[in-house]
Amino acid sequence: MEDLGKQLSTLLMVAWLLPFFGFCIEVFGGYFKWRLTKTAAYIAVGCIGVGFLCSVVAFMQWGNATDWVVFESHEGEHHVSADHDEAAKSHDEHGAKHDEHAKEHEHGEEHADEHGEKAEGAHDSHGGHAKPAVQTAFSGQIYHLARFGELDISIDYYIDSLTLGMFMMVTLIATCIHVFAIGYMSDELTESYEDHFVHTSDGGHFKRPGRFYRFFSYMSLFCFSMLGLVLAGNIFQVFVFWELVGICSFLLIGFYVERKSASTAANKAFIVNRVGDFGFIIGLMILWTSCGTFRFDNYEDHHGHEQPGLFQMVRGNDGHVTQDGDAVVLKDVHGEPLTDASGSTKTIPYMLLVAAGLGVFCGCVGKSAQFPLQTWLPDAMEGPTPVSALVHSATMVAAGVYLAGRFFPMFLPEVLLTIAYVGCVTLFVAATIAVVATDIKRVLAYSTISQLGYMMLGIGVGGWGAGLFHLITHAFFKSLMFLCSGSVIHGCHHEQEMPKMGGLWKKMPVTAFTMLVGVIAIAGLAIPGTSIAFSGYHSKDAIVATALQFVDDNPVHILLFIVPLVTAGITAFYMFRLWFYTFAGQPRDAHVYEGCHESPSVMCGPLLVLAPFAAWCAIGGEHGKLFSILALSEPASTEVVHASHDIHTAAGSFALVAAILGTLTAYLLYGKTIVDPANIKRQFSGLHTFLVEKWRFDELYDVMFVRPSHVVGKWCAGVDKYIFDEFLHGVVRTGIRVSQWDRKFDEGIIDGLVNLVGNVTFSIGRSLHVFQTGNIRQYVMFIAVGVLMLFALLFAFSFAILA
Amino acid sequence: MAIITWRFEYKEIWRAMSLSPTLLLSVIIFLPALGALILMIFDKKAVETMRGFALAVTAITFVLTLLLLGHFNPSDPGLQPVFEVTGDELKLVQNYEVQDDGSIALSDRVISAAAIQRGVKLEWIPGWNINYQLAYDGISVPLLLLTSFISVLAMLASWSINKLHKGYLILFLLLETGMLGVFLALDFFLFYVFWEVMLLPMYFLIGIWGGPRREYAAIKFFLYTLAGSVLMLIAILMFYFGSANEALGVAATFDLTELANIGQGNVAAITFSETTQIVAFILLFIGFAIKVPTFPFHTWLPDAHVEAPTPISMILAGVLLKMGGYGIIRIAFPLCPVGAAYAAHTLVAIGAISIIYGAFAALAQTDFKRLVAYSSVSHMGYVLLGIGVWKINESTGAAIGRDYWLMGMNGAMFQMLAHGVSSAGMFFMVGVIYDRVHHRDLNQFGGLAGIMPYYSGLAAGIFFAGLGLPGLCGFIGEVFVVLSAWNFSKLLAIIAAGGVILTAGYILWTLQRVYLGPEYKGPHKDELLSNPFNGREASVAVILLIFAVVLGVYPEIMFGLMRESMASLVESLDAGYQNAVDSAMTIKTTLK
Numbered sequence A: 001m002e003d004l005g006k007q008l009s010t011l012l013m014v015a016w017l018l019p020f021f022g023f024c025i026e027v028f029g030g031y032f033k034w035r036l037t038k039t040a041a042y043i044a045v046g047c048i049g050v051g052f053l054c055s056v057v058a059f060m061q062w063g064n065a066t067d068w069v070v071f072e073s074h075e076g077e078h079h080v081s082a083d084h085d086e087a088a089k090s091h092d093e094h095g096a097k098h099d100e101h102a103k104e105h106e107h108g109e110e111h112a113d114e115h116g117e118k119a120e121g122a123h124d125s126h127g128g129h130a131k132p133a134v135q136t137a138f139s140g141q142i143y144h145l146a147r148f149g150e151l152d153i154s155i156d157y158y159i160d161s162l163t164l165g166m167f168m169m170v171t172l173i174a175t176c177i178h179v180f181a182i183g184y185m186s187d188e189l190t191e192s193y194e195d196h197f198v199h200t201s202d203g204g205h206f207k208r209p210g211r212f213y214r215f216f217s218y219m220s221l222f223c224f225s226m227l228g229l230v231l232a233g234n235i236f237q238v239f240v241f242w243e244l245v246g247i248c249s250f251l252l253i254g255f256y257v258e259r260k261s262a263s264t265a266a267n268k269a270f271i272v273n274r275v276g277d278f279g280f281i282i283g284l285m286i287l288w289t290s291c292g293t294f295r296f297d298n299y300e301d302h303h304g305h306e307q308p309g310l311f312q313m314v315r316g317n318d319g320h321v322t323q324d325g326d327a328v329v330l331k332d333v334h335g336e337p338l339t340d341a342s343g344s345t346k347t348i349p350y351m352l353l354v355a356a357g358l359g360v361f362c363g364c365v366g367k368s369a370q371f372p373l374q375t376w377l378p379d380a381m382e383g384p385t386p387v388s389a390l391v392h393s394a395t396m397v398a399a400g401v402y403l404a405g406r407f408f409p410m411f412l413p414e415v416l417l418t419i420a421y422v423g424c425v426t427l428f429v430a431a432t433i434a435v436v437a438t439d440i441k442r443v444l445a446y447s448t449i450s451q452l453g454y455m456m457l458g459i460g461v462g463g464w465g466a467g468l469f470h471l472i473t474h475a476f477f478k479s480l481m482f483l484c485s486g487s488v489i490h491g492c493h494h495e496q497e498m499p500k501m502g503g504l505w506k507k508m509p510v511t512a513f514t515m516l517v518g519v520i521a522i523a524g525l526a527i528p529g530t531s532i533a534f535s536g537y538h539s540k541d542a543i544v545a546t547a548l549q550f551v552d553d554n555p556v557h558i559l560l561f562i563v564p565l566v567t568a569g570i571t572a573f574y575m576f577r578l579w580f581y582t583f584a585g586q587p588r589d590a591h592v593y594e595g596c597h598e599s600p601s602v603m604c605g606p607l608l609v610l611a612p613f614a615a616w617c618a619i620g621g622e623h624g625k626l627f628s629i630l631a632l633s634e635p636a637s638t639e640v641v642h643a644s645h646d647i648h649t650a651a652g653s654f655a656l657v658a659a660i661l662g663t664l665t666a667y668l669l670y671g672k673t674i675v676d677p678a679n680i681k682r683q684f685s686g687l688h689t690f691l692v693e694k695w696r697f698d699e700l701y702d703v704m705f706v707r708p709s710h711v712v713g714k715w716c717a718g719v720d721k722y723i724f725d726e727f728l729h730g731v732v733r734t735g736i737r738v739s740q741w742d743r744k745f746d747e748g749i750i751d752g753l754v755n756l757v758g759n760v761t762f763s764i765g766r767s768l769h770v771f772q773t774g775n776i777r778q779y780v781m782f783i784a785v786g787v788l789m790l791f792a793l794l795f796a797f798s799f800a801i802l803a
Numbered sequence B: 001m002a003i004i005t006w007r008f009e010y011k012e013i014w015r016a017m018s019l020s021p022t023l024l025l026s027v028i029i030f031l032p033a034l035g036a037l038i039l040m041i042f043d044k045k046a047v048e049t050m051r052g053f054a055l056a057v058t059a060i061t062f063v064l065t066l067l068l069l070g071h072f073n074p075s076d077p078g079l080q081p082v083f084e085v086t087g088d089e090l091k092l093v094q095n096y097e098v099q100d101d102g103s104i105a106l107s108d109r110v111i112s113a114a115a116i117q118r119g120v121k122l123e124w125i126p127g128w129n130i131n132y133q134l135a136y137d138g139i140s141v142p143l144l145l146l147t148s149f150i151s152v153l154a155m156l157a158s159w160s161i162n163k164l165h166k167g168y169l170i171l172f173l174l175l176e177t178g179m180l181g182v183f184l185a186l187d188f189f190l191f192y193v194f195w196e197v198m199l200l201p202m203y204f205l206i207g208i209w210g211g212p213r214r215e216y217a218a219i220k221f222f223l224y225t226l227a228g229s230v231l232m233l234i235a236i237l238m239f240y241f242g243s244a245n246e247a248l249g250v251a252a253t254f255d256l257t258e259l260a261n262i263g264q265g266n267v268a269a270i271t272f273s274e275t276t277q278i279v280a281f282i283l284l285f286i287g288f289a290i291k292v293p294t295f296p297f298h299t300w301l302p303d304a305h306v307e308a309p310t311p312i313s314m315i316l317a318g319v320l321l322k323m324g325g326y327g328i329i330r331i332a333f334p335l336c337p338v339g340a341a342y343a344a345h346t347l348v349a350i351g352a353i354s355i356i357y358g359a360f361a362a363l364a365q366t367d368f369k370r371l372v373a374y375s376s377v378s379h380m381g382y383v384l385l386g387i388g389v390w391k392i393n394e395s396t397g398a399a400i401g402r403d404y405w406l407m408g409m410n411g412a413m414f415q416m417l418a419h420g421v422s423s424a425g426m427f428f429m430v431g432v433i434y435d436r437v438h439h440r441d442l443n444q445f446g447g448l449a450g451i452m453p454y455y456s457g458l459a460a461g462i463f464f465a466g467l468g469l470p471g472l473c474g475f476i477g478e479v480f481v482v483l484s485a486w487n488f489s490k491l492l493a494i495i496a497a498g499g500v501i502l503t504a505g506y507i508l509w510t511l512q513r514v515y516l517g518p519e520y521k522g523p524h525k526d527e528l529l530s531n532p533f534n535g536r537e538a539s540v541a542v543i544l545l546i547f548a549v550v551l552g553v554y555p556e557i558m559f560g561l562m563r564e565s566m567a568s569l570v571e572s573l574d575a576g577y578q579n580a581v582d583s584a585m586t587i588k589t590t591l592k
Helices: A002-026 A039-065 A075-080 A085-089 A091-104 A112-125 A162-190 A212-231 A235-253 A260-291 A311-316 A352-365 A374-380 A385-394 A394-407 A413-436 A442-462 A464-492 A509-523 A535-553 A561-585 A589-597 A603-615 A625-631 A644-672 A679-683 A685-692 A694-771 A776-802 B002-021 B021-039 B049-072 B140-160 B163-183 B188-209 B214-242 B256-263 B276-292 B302-305 B312-334 B337-363 B366-388 B402-437 B453-467 B473-485 B490-497 B501-515 B525-530 B534-554 B556-591
Strands: A139-149 A153-159 A194-198 A203-207 A328-329 A347-351 B082-086 B089-092 B097-098 B104-106 B117-118 B120-125 B130-134
Touching: A002 A039, A002 A153, A002 A212, A039 A162, A039 B120, A112 A535, A112 B188, A139 B256, A139 B402, A153 A162, A153 A212, A153 A235, A153 A385, A153 B402, A162 A212, A162 A385, A162 A394, A162 A413, A162 A603, A162 A625, A162 B556, A212 A394, A235 A260, A235 A352, A235 A374, A235 A385, A235 A394, A235 B473, A260 A311, A260 A347, A260 A352, A260 A374, A260 B473, A260 B490, A260 B501, A328 A352, A347 A352, A347 B097, A352 A394, A352 A413, A374 A385, A374 A442, A385 A413, A385 A442, A385 A464, A394 A442, A394 A464, A413 A442, A413 A561, A413 A685, A413 A694, A442 A535, A464 A509, A464 A535, A464 A603, A464 A625, A509 A535, A509 A561, A509 A603, A509 A644, A535 A561, A535 A603, A644 A679, A644 B337, A679 A685, A685 A694, A685 B366, A685 B525, A694 B214, A694 B337, B021 B049, B021 B120, B021 B130, B021 B140, B021 B163, B021 B473, B049 B140, B082 B534, B130 B188, B140 B163, B140 B312, B140 B402, B140 B534, B140 B556, B163 B188, B163 B312, B188 B214, B188 B256, B188 B312, B214 B276, B214 B302, B256 B312, B276 B312, B276 B337, B302 B312, B302 B366, B302 B490, B312 B337, B312 B366, B312 B402, B312 B556, B337 B366, B337 B490, B337 B501, B337 B556, B366 B402, B366 B473, B366 B490, B366 B501, B402 B453, B402 B473, B402 B525, B402 B556, B453 B473, B453 B501, B453 B534, B473 B490, B473 B534, B490 B501, B534 B556
Parallel strands: none
Antiparallel strands: A139 A153, A194 A203, A328 A347, B082 B089, B082 B117, B097 B104, B120 B130
């Protein structure tokens, strides 16, 4: 098992680091004179493609070594979910069972979460005969960043089935998108690229050398950062790569640096993300100070002792949070209370742990464009379309959901409820805006935000597997749809407004067909009564079912079920609206239609590769292979909710009805056009404007934050200039004035006195010169008279005294 | 034959250097001054020769500091070099040994003061017990490396100086001597002398080679720093006269280690009273805070930077500001732990305010260089924050969560190094563009990415380092300091963490206004086109960026050097404060 951990980490590290080496080479493309060749693209595709192979090999090895326990256990899983209450009741038993396991496996790196889960599955399914627990999660250290006393920060890896699944998903989608981009970005292969969106001061279009290689170098850097994020074995490392994907997103959104809108959108994306990261840092500070480690999994410290990771500290062996008054007791590797050097139990105040969870979730809100930080993602569509497909739909924005899933054991019920409501608000707000958006990419962007909201909701109501399930399925169908939209934009010569399209399916059948696959998948359509359904149905159904189960247990939160259900209808509506608007009906702009053409095979190929995944990756639903892979990593947390069978069926039917209703409405309005949508628009013009203006969040934030910070900035600069400097100048002026007075005093009084003495002496001397005749007799006479006078005076005094 | 002879000599020199760190320390300090002396005999028209010579001097100095690094033993927390007195000779002692399992351990941590002497100590003014005393440890070695490294790069950037070359180069080298001396001096008086030695060349370098308002800036710089020096001088005298005990026949001393021992209550019968410590700490702190500079003593910095020529800005931001932080770590804290503990909250608050205030002020600037200067105020705030997070249990005097404080201290040191690299780089990047277009108005740039792509790419990298992007040096220092702060004060930690948003704001906005966009909007566009980014400039930028990456990806390279020294410093300060609390308790109980 140790070997397997090493092999897996080596393979995944190769997959992780290859794009970085690719980046290091590609970024010097200009130096290598690659401006007109596709070398950079081939390197990038090669790196990420090999990364995909490595991920698959790693998964196969992992599966073989674990005897494919992942696919065996799902039957048991189902029974557990069917009999949820019983499972909950028997939790304590599991705990006890687990302790026995722990004793047997003291030396292994056994991950406690897996243990708990295995025990649970084993207990329920096959009449109590316990399966041998297999280690399915591996963690270890890559290198040290720093050590301060007992505190220790390093770069680690943590590999479980979720990591492997994410790796395969990210590398597969990234490979497809890289290939697609070779075609999409090919007009950059020139010495003189004319940018139609930028005008120079002389009125012409801006011209610049093409930047084909630079695009691929940024993409490679992004893949490196994203894979690093997934591989991360501690929350600090997640933060590191979190920021790196952020900067890659900045570079890619602002790829057309000459466009003011692009660079502004890039800045906005990064700064809004930083707002989320501010919360993330606070979460990190709390955890770091209270727990003293960032690692997810248990680890060996530099003394060679095994120390508990964050999950073990909070959840112990059985997934329960142990409370002691207002504090949560931290646990050691055996699930016993953790003690510090002085022997007292280490605890963390309950509210502080809630705050830590909320803090980390703030980061997720920023990255996954959740309410209230959702405003950056639509603007991020300024980037080239492959970027939107990879970064802003499939991977980076999903990283927030991934982290919420990964960090699930640390979230207390209050935090999860917040997550659920944030997701709930987001999915509704974004869906309503998507209904009125006319830019094809913006519709998809809002749909992404909305779907991310679903995932968050899923995780928030305790549907850990459901949320991450939707993450994977959504990644496939949304990247597919973005690539299709890219194909449309490319075919229509950078026209993105849907009102100018229409009837394009004749011109670009492959794109239209694959897009339809994506649309059906996201809408969550299925044929009732059969198991024939596209991936979106399964995953959204899982979320809605968990939400219904949650609402069933906590009826106060009824909105958490109603809103996603209604939004499922809206989703189907706006997605079919997009498809009908673009591909069906009559051409609305002859110019665009005439110039339109199907994309070359280098672009259609990836669409055809992704389409089956988008349709069937979730085949089997919650009994399918994909869900089993994810569910194996389900954390041992008492907050996990499994929908019971009845509820599942009910929720599935509701969701399907909503989706079909939405689809029908879209068909009637945009396919058949029985009612002119323009009339509806007029009727609700107030609402329409409000939605078109994106609920006015941008204006609100501008007034609330952007302008005030500029004003405060001016104040600070003003304080420096008019207070500190004026004070200093005042001091100096006073000093100068004092010295001027000093000079006056010196010159007028002291010098005056001295001069006076000198002058008087001099004038006395001068006046005496009349006596200086040079005549000896005269001098003798002066002396004689003087002596006589002295004697006379002497006598006079003597007499006076005697008398 | 000639080659063989040369090799022989080279070996001899190498051996002499290797065997005698005493000599090495003095050579490091005075080589630049010697270079300055030799420069005097050059013909003032031989500009290129003089530049080459001065560059060679700084480069050799850098190599010598690397040699010193070779001598440095990071696992020994104490001051180095270590000698043992055997007869009349001084011999280098390896006081660590290889254990059976291959690890290296200190063989004997208790070092007898009589037999073993740390550092170089020669009598200078015996009547006042002033010594020429030099030593290095994990705190000074990284800064020493930074100093000699930035000096080489700043010298490379000095080709843009276009008047009075000889005087400039002489003053530059004198400045380097002063800076290196400050980081090596172990005698408080000697420290003060080097501190002042550095001040005068700086004054002239700004005042003669600076921009339009150079006299104003130079005088402002001089007055501020001088005010700080005077306060420091008062503190020095307080310590000096406080360290004597005539009854016991103990002479007054300027030795920083001895003074620290007294301050930490390790010397029988001599102590600095609580009041003395607090007053002295405040004096020292203001002196050093002016140098750092922190709010509200920072207003000299933007003016000095704006007016100073590019290489001097690099030195100023890269090295001079670090002296403030170094002074606080090396002198203010060890000599008066009670004062430091007393002021810890204020320190952290000032640090947090500096971070936010500097960032806000940077946001409002329209002068490129002024903006970078304010970013320095913001970034140096982290240093103060990290140093100050000393949380104390008031009843016992013991530190609460000492490892977090240790982390803060280390983070602060790292932040100084990181800022040394990133801010020097940022000033250099501003200088490159200023040399061409002769203005710095942020609203009159734009489109540089298209005109000078390599320059813009490197600049973006260096500005990202300033932004605190992971993988680059700025991140590690900032985030470690902030993480350590929660243990001390939740509110101040949150305020400090807020800096990440503002920093991203002003740096990205600057990048957008300067480098992005379709067209360059300001004057002298022709010079941009006719005068491309040259190899000399590129090499400075590339070297800085490489260091930014190395420090950001593998920070252990620096933490490894400073770990033991920092740990022992923190340990001794903790013990020192507990001593003070203990003795205060003893006095109370005796009085009862």
